Amino acid sequence: MPQVTQRVELVRHTVDGEALTALAAKMCYAGGDLSALLNRIEQNDQRAFIRKILKMGHESVMEHISFTFLIEGISRALLAQLTRHRIASFSVQSQRYVGYEKGFGYVVPPAVEALGKQAVDEYARQMDQMLFWYRDWQEKLGTNEDARFVLPNACETRLLMTMNVRELKHFLALRMCRRAQWEIRQLADTVFALCYGVTPELFADAGPGCLRGKCPEGEKSCGQMNAVRMEREEFVAAHEQSNL
Ligand SMILES: Cc1cc2nc3c(=O)[nH]c(=O)nc-3n(C[C@H](O)[C@H](O)[C@H](O)COP(=O)(O)OP(=O)(O)OC[C@H]3O[C@@H](n4cnc5c(N)ncnc54)[C@H](O)[C@@H]3O)c2cc1C
Numbered sequence: 001m002p003q004v005t006q007r008v009e010l011v012r013h014t015v016d017g018e019a020l021t022a023l024a025a026k027m028c029y030a031g032g033d034l035s036a037l038l039n040r041i042e043q044n045d046q047r048a049f050i051r052k053i054l055k056m057g058h059e060s061v062m063e064h065i066s067f068t069f070l071i072e073g074i075s076r077a078l079l080a081q082l083t084r085h086r087i088a089s090f091s092v093q094s095q096r097y098v099g100y101e102k103g104f105g106y107v108v109p110p111a112v113e114a115l116g117k118q119a120v121d122e123y124a125r126q127m128d129q130m131l132f133w134y135r136d137w138q139e140k141l142g143t144n145e146d147a148r149f150v151l152p153n154a155c156e157t158r159l160l161m162t163m164n165v166r167e168l169k170h171f172l173a174l175r176m177c178r179r180a181q182w183e184i185r186q187l188a189d190t191v192f193a194l195c196y197g198v199t200p201e202l203f204a205d206a207g208p209g210c211l212r213g214k215c216p217e218g219e220k221s222c223g224q225m226n227a228v229r230m231e232r233e234e235f236v237a238a239h240e241q242s243n244l
Helices: 017-027 034-043 047-056 059-064 076-080 110-114 118-141 146-151 163-176 182-198 225-242
Strands: 005-013 067-075 089-092 155-166
Touching: 005 182, 017 034, 017 047, 017 059, 047 059, 059 155, 059 163, 067 076, 067 163, 067 182, 076 155, 076 182, 110 118, 118 146, 155 163, 163 182, 182 225
Parallel strands: none
Antiparallel strands: 005 067, 067 155, 089 155
16 A cells, blocks of 8 residues: 655635735725725835734734645644634545445555664564454445554645645644644745745745744744754745745
8 A cells, every 4th residue: 555745735825915915904004995006006006005004913904815625645643733723614534425345545644664674674564454354344334434544644644735825824833843743844834935936925924933033932932943044044045936
């Protein structure tokens, strides 16, 4: 059976998210002709205004912009964490309608890989054993629905996820933190890079809390605030370099 790796694709996003954010914010204070306001926004660079508005905590204006990702090669363990984010929308491959007669993809934790080939082979044999049990229950019960109970958390899932920018930034604050679990952190890092590539202004301050001030983890802090900040500076510099 195949060992899978995480793949994240940005399939859709709101076009011109920065202008739309500025429009949403200016709507709140505009008394005059709204079409003229729209034209002005289309013509002007809104970056400084967006920065000011977001600094003030006027975050609801980011809810008009959304991003949709196709995500595969992730475990059911990650799925359980991801779907705790209630403001997001998910469409997940069903284990009732999609059977695994031919086997299932599975995620191998880096800690298992670090133990070497013997450990990875042992892990693969355990996956094969679970497939054997699964097929056995499929045959006895005639459905996938209950047979799937013997499948592991490592089992691959695929999904489509949509989040608006406000929720995305909340998600990134929690899940890019070095204290977040490795698989969801890997996902969050990729999601951040994809979003930043589209609208750097909206995501300039996105990421773990320590990028914006004191570590919110208190005494559980990883203590690597400087490394996190340096990593971000390197990321921004590389992004700017690639845009030259
Ligand atoms: C490092 C880490 C460890 C964790 N460990 C555990 C654990 O051991 N056990 C566990 O169960 N969970 C755990 N979680 C999950 C965590 O408790 C949250 O469920 C998850 O991070 C989603 O966060 P959220 O509710 O803020 O986000 P979302 O659901 O995306 O909501 C976004 C924001 O909307 C508002 N909101 C949404 N729904 C409501 C509501 N019903 N009422 C009021 N306000 C609302 C809140 O302000 C919320 O912050 C962990 C998360 C992290 C990052």
